Amino acid sequence: MPLAVALPKTAAQVREVLRVCHALQMPVVARGAGTGLSGGAMPCADGLVLSLAKLNRILELDPIACTARVEPGVRNLAVSEAAAPFGLYYAPDPSSQIACSIGGNVAENSGGVHCLKYGLTVHNVLGLRGYTIEGEEIVLGGGALDTPGLDLLALAIGSEGLLVVVTEVTLRLIPKPSVAQVVMASFDDVAKAGDAVAAIIAAGIIPAGLEMMDRKATVAVEPFVQAGYDLGAEAILLAESDGTAGEVADEVAEIERVLKAAGSTGCVVSQSEAERLRFWSGRKNAFPAAGRISPDYYCMDGTIPRKHLGRMLRAIEEMEKKYALRCMNVFHAGDGNLHPLILFDAHQEGEWDRADRFGADILALCVALGGTITGEHGVGIEKIGSMCVQFTPSEREAFFAIKRAFDADGLLNPGKAIPTLHRCAEFGRMHVHDGQLPFADLPRF
Ligand SMILES: Cc1cc2nc3c(=O)[nH]c(=O)nc-3n(C[C@H](O)[C@H](O)[C@H](O)COP(=O)(O)OP(=O)(O)OC[C@H]3O[C@@H](n4cnc5c(N)ncnc54)[C@H](O)[C@@H]3O)c2cc1C
Numbered sequence: 001m002p003l004a005v006a007l008p009k010t011a012a013q014v015r016e017v018l019r020v021c022h023a024l025q026m027p028v029v030a031r032g033a034g035t036g037l038s039g040g041a042m043p044c045a046d047g048l049v050l051s052l053a054k055l056n057r058i059l060e061l062d063p064i065a066c067t068a069r070v071e072p073g074v075r076n077l078a079v080s081e082a083a084a085p086f087g088l089y090y091a092p093d094p095s096s097q098i099a100c101s102i103g104g105n106v107a108e109n110s111g112g113v114h115c116l117k118y119g120l121t122v123h124n125v126l127g128l129r130g131y132t133i134e135g136e137e138i139v140l141g142g143g144a145l146d147t148p149g150l151d152l153l154a155l156a157i158g159s160e161g162l163l164v165v166v167t168e169v170t171l172r173l174i175p176k177p178s179v180a181q182v183v184m185a186s187f188d189d190v191a192k193a194g195d196a197v198a199a200i201i202a203a204g205i206i207p208a209g210l211e212m213m214d215r216k217a218t219v220a221v222e223p224f225v226q227a228g229y230d231l232g233a234e235a236i237l238l239a240e241s242d243g244t245a246g247e248v249a250d251e252v253a254e255i256e257r258v259l260k261a262a263g264s265t266g267c268v269v270s271q272s273e274a275e276r277l278r279f280w281s282g283r284k285n286a287f288p289a290a291g292r293i294s295p296d297y298y299c300m301d302g303t304i305p306r307k308h309l310g311r312m313l314r315a316i317e318e319m320e321k322k323y324a325l326r327c328m329n330v331f332h333a334g335d336g337n338l339h340p341l342i343l344f345d346a347h348q349e350g351e352w353d354r355a356d357r358f359g360a361d362i363l364a365l366c367v368a369l370g371g372t373i374t375g376e377h378g379v380g381i382e383k384i385g386s387m388c389v390q391f392t393p394s395e396r397e398a399f400f401a402i403k404r405a406f407d408a409d410g411l412l413n414p415g416k417a418i419p420t421l422h423r424c425a426e427f428g429r430m431h432v433h434d435g436q437l438p439f440a441d442l443p444r445f
Contacts, residue, residue, distance in 0.1 A: 002029070002043035009054045011071075011129070011167035018165060019135035021048055027414050028133065030161040032072065032104030035096045037299055038380030040108065040160050040416055047414075052103045055167060058082050065143065066173045067126060072103025072166045076110075079171060088173040091118035094376070095284045103166045109158030111376035113209035113240070113280070116334035118174065120376070122157040129168040130156070133411045138164050155402070160378050161413040163406040177242035180208065182279045183255050185264040186233035190214050190329075193235035194309030196262035197333040200239065201306065203258045205251060209240040210334030211283050214313065217328040217341070218282070221289040227282025228275075230266065237264075237333065238279055286330040287341065294326070294343035298355045301377035302366035306336045315365055316340055323358040325351070337375030338366070360431050364389050379417040385427030387419045396424075 003026070006017045021028045027047030034041050043049045056073035063086035068079055076097040080089040093112035094100055100110070106128065111120045118124070127141030141153035156164055187193035193212055200210065213221070213236055218229040229236055237259065241251040256267050270276035290297040304312055313329065320327050326343045340362055344355040363373040363386040373379070373386040387396065399418045403410065419427070 001045065002047055002049045003045070005049045005051060007051050007054050011055070011131075014050065014052070014055070014165060014167050015131050015135045015137070017048070017050055018131050018133055022134050022409075022411065025409060025411065027411050028165070029413050030103070030107070030165045032101030032107070033075070033096075033099050035100045036104060036108060036380060037301065037377040038108075038374070038382040040378050040380035040413070041104075042381060042416075044414060047411075050165060052101065052165075052167075055103075056101075059168065061086070061173075063088060063173075066175075067143065068171045068173055070102055070169055070171060072101060072106070072169060074102050076100050076102060076105055079173075083173050084176070086173075087176050089176045090124065090171055091115070091174055092121050092124050095287065102169050102171070106157050106166050106169055107159065107161050108376065108378040111332065111335070111337065113211060113283070113332065115376075116210055116332070117206050117208045117242075122154055124172045125153070125157055125169055126172055127153065127170040128156060128166050130164040130166040132164055133407045133409070141170070143170070158378070160380065160417045162403055162417055163412065165412070177208075177244075179245045179248045180240055180242040180273075180276060181248055181252055182209075182270045182276050183237075183239045183241070183252055183259065184229070184268045184270075184279050185237045185239070185256075185259040186230040186266045187235045187237070187263065188233065188265050189263070190235040190313045191310030192263040193237055194306075194313065194333070196237060196259055196264065197309060198306045199258050199262045200255060201334065203254065205254060205258070207239045207251075207255065207334060208242040209238065209280075210332075211238045212236070212309070212329075212331040212333035213238075213283060213286065214329040216326065217286055217289075217330050220293045220328055221282040221286055224289045224292055225278075225281045225285050227278055228268075229282055233265065238283060240276075240280075283330065286328075286339075290328060290341045290343065295345040295347065296343070296352075296355075298342040298344065298359055299377075300338065300340045300342065300359050300362050301375050302363050302371060302373055303335070303337045303375040304366050304369045304371035306333070308369045308371075309333060309336065312338065312365065312369065316362065319358055319361055322361075323354040325354055325358055327358070332375065335375070336371065338362070357431065360386060364431075381416055384415075384417065384419045384423060385431070387417075388424035388427050393421065393424075 055071035060069040
């Protein structure tokens with residue numbers, strides 16, 4: 001429970017709130033729609049929640065420059081809806097896009113199905129305005145692809161509300177492709193499906209989306225949304241092609257060829273827009289489907305090099321046995337971003353603790369395989385311990401130095417994203433096995 005909540009309606013009010021909090025030395029936690037999955041918007045008991053929900057206007061939509069200037073509280077999907085009459089859309093599409101805000105997307109550098117081809121939030125934001133905790137205005141980027149000086153725009157994107165409170169964002173819009181089709185491929189082995197992902201990219205194809213679900217995920221999803229998934233398959237891949245009719249026909253044929261060569265046991269190509277959306281609806285509803293089959297679930301988010309997908313899946317099977325918990329797997333496979341969903345029941349003694357350790361092991365393995373502890377959900381408070389596995393003390397100190405340059409008193413979103421030495425010592429005590437962090441003995445890839 002925070003001390004108070006502020007609901008400003010204008011950027012000028014945001015600035016005043018920040019100035020007052022700075023004068024009072026009161027912590028401030030910016031909040032968008034509260035859909036974040038790493039606890040980044042969790043309030044501080046001695047601080048203020050600064051909700052940006054009422055800054056929800058699309059300020060300008062320029063179909064000639066293909067840009068939209070929006071306030072941070074605008075919902076992600078609302079941008080594409082507003083751009084649709086001009087044949088344009090905003091590409092980054094988190095599964096939460098009906099609810100999450102552009103401000104939250106910027107703070108988390110959010111991704112989605114279409115980010116493999118069109119980039120993450122950082123690749124689709126041209127500029128932003130905001131305020132430091134002192135109420136000093138910050139203007140980063142601009143209308144052009146590059147600006148002079150250090151790239152502070154990229155630094156601000158993904159900074160999890162630690163550096164600046166964003167009050168305006170200029171987004172890049174792109175033309176909506178005239179045709180899109182999805183190839184749904186079945187595999188009798190998850191490792192083969194993982195290898196097929198690498199084969200598609202190696203063939204020089206960058207699909208508009210390339211997602212993977214294991215059998216545990218398809219079995220959970222199918223009764224919920226009737227997506228038409230092959231429940232006999234150990235894993236399915238969804239590969240989308242978009243462009244003109246000719247481009248899509250050629251690419252779909254090439255994708256099918258590569259998938260069959262990689263051992264797919266069957267391919268179905270969507271024959272209508274309704275069928276394409278149906279295939280995606282299963283993937284997009286995987287999280288709520290987990291909620292139907294288990295009292296609780298813990299959604300992980302890590303990234304590994306694509307070539308290790310099969311290895312990671314086998315390791316997760318071992319962890320299921322070790323922790324006596326089930327785990328269903330959905331992936332943004334094209335960019336190696338994993339979302340294992342660990343199923344547990346918090347009312348059963350010890351289950352949450354086991355789920356927590358299971359999750360930490362997955363993230364430690366991501367690091368050992370040459371990946372990262374977050375693909376798109378950010379660090380927040382959830383993965384702050386795993387930051388100690390990913391980064392050395394001197395790297396973490398460099399992050400703190402950047403934080404201090406923007407917020408010398410540490411008032412913006414304190415306790416999130418960057419762990420203190422003390423925090424790392426605590427994490428070490430909880431997760432060290434036989435004197436070593438899990439997978440510390442694996443050669444670094
Ligand atoms: C069902 C479900 C599916 C999801 N799927 C995806 C997915 O596919 N891809 C993905 O990337 N994420 C996904 N998410 C996670 C989440 O939706 C994203 O992280 C989203 O960007 C959070 O936006 P929000 O507005 O809810 O932010 P919040 O949760 O309110 O805040 C998140 C962080 O942003 C900061 N913040 C918010 N607004 C501002 C601002 N104006 N200025 C500075 N800091 C700010 C907060 O302090 C906090 O640290 C999913 C979540 C759910 C519940």
